[in-house]
């Protein structure tokens with residue numbers, strides 16, 4: 125029977141699948157971070173259990189770290205964060221797990237460092253106690269976010285009990301013009317299909333637009349699959365994937381790599397494979413996207429206007445729109461390009477890789493951040509940071525008036541000192557815009573790095589294609 129890519133990876137990892145039981149899946153790589161692991165390790169200690177396969181686990185500190193240059197423990201913002209960081213250090217030491225700590229050369233956001241270091245490889249099962257684990261799926265991986273009790277279970281057994289998710293195929297056609305990116309694709313797809321479309325499904329993305337994306341662009345798309353409600357997102361490995369993986373620090377080398385690459389090419393779904401759900405989205409010539417509301421599906425073209433709830437037929441949607449506009453401090457019919465911003469944040473596991481920074485720098489180069497705007501760039505990893513410095517991107521950002529930070533989750537999630545104040549409006553390259561996500565009372569608009577850069581310069585939402 126023809127199989128989907130997900131079926132192939134699933135089949136290769138099922139340890140036990142008995143009627144009436146939840147299937148048990150073998151896990152190849154377990155990534156862990158300080159925010160969701162303390163209780164899991166505490167559970168192991170209580171029961172006097174060891175980590176079953178420490179060499180498959182890598183720990184990183186990313187959520188609670190300050191990103192101020194030259195950061196030290198005294199810069200950590202609160203006791204809770206200090207506790208998370210110190211506990212991660214202690215657990216890594218006691219359980220023999222490699223740790224990318226606050227001042228490690230390779231530290232970064234867990235979903236940036238996984239692919240970057242070759243810790244996540246095509247065909248693997250990858251878990252992390254974090255919803256955006258889907259990012260790794262861009263390489264053709266079943267990468268799934270798990271809860272803290274599951275983290276404990278995987279640490280102890282290397283296996284995960286997992287109800288088999290349904291499969292969904294989203295085929296995306298259309299083309300990208302300069303200044304329009306994978307982030308715009310992700311937002312447009314969620315805008316059209318809704319934030320619940322992927323519920324209980326693993327989404328396989330394909331189509332001419334997806335194939336044309338760089339591997340980092342595919343990561344942005346799979347990262348946002350979670351915001352479409354999915355368990356995971358995936359793209360089948362192709363030649364670009366193999367070239368991306370080649371030479372990564374923990375990737376196989378020589379003959380072993382060639383043999384692995386042959387296998388990776390077989391992972392793509394078979395023609396005629398059955399999906400539980402199928403969607404086709406033709407994005408035509410896509411325009412840069414900006415969210416105007418409080419979920420990622422409340423999105424429109426940067427050239428457009430804030431929607432008017434009066435034109436909304438569905439009473440529930442009308443109420444949601446009204447509520448969102450109230451929180452966002454926006455008026456129905458207002459042109460987005462007339463809306464001024466206070467903060468621009470370029471970072472997060474959605475958009476903080478080297479290509480994102482190159483793109484943003486391209487629009488910032490030779491220009492200045494508008495008066496009154498606080499603009500920060502937070503590279504996704506210290507490796508990305510060094511590369512950006514080497515390429516002169518950091519100088520471009522500095523010269524324009526951006527703050528240039530150290531790696532971490534930063535202002536994507538208000539738990540490390542980087543946050544919005546009440547009422548502040550932010551153009552953010554992150555993935556979540558619910559109320560309070562970037563700080564209580566803060567207003568988040570999700571955009572691409574190109575739009576963020578153009579907006580920083582204009583001081584209001586701007587179309588990078590006009591620069």
Ligand SMILES: CC(C)[C@H](C(=O)O)[C@@H](O)C(=O)O
Pocket residue numbers: 159160187253254255256269537
């Ligand atoms: C802290 C963690 C549980 C959380 C997640 O799982 O997604 C965070 O990374 C986020 O983006 O909200």
Ligand code: SF4
Pocket residue numbers: 187233234235254256472473474532533536537554555
């Ligand atoms: S960057 Fe944001 S979305 Fe990504 S793992 Fe960190 S907090 Fe979660």
